[in-house]
Amino acid sequence: MFLVYCAECEERMLLPVRHVQGLHNLAGGVIAVELTCYEGHRVIVLTGSGIDIPGPATV
Ligand SMILES: [Zn+2]
Helix, strand or coil, rough: CEEEEECCCCCEEEECCHHHEEEEEEEEEEEEEECCCCCCCCEEEEEECCCCCCCCCEE
8 A cells, every 4th residue: 555645636545556557766766656546646656765755655
């Protein structure tokens, strides 16, 4: 599960892995996870070892 914030829905939500549309490896060990929220909006979450901000968390 991914904890994401959808700017269009203006709310945070937990999305299951099947909402993942793609993974993109960025520089420095950062991974951009592309998801769609329950309304079908596109949401990008940054994760991976190279990122140092609290959340988003994988559950
Ligand atoms: Zn949304």
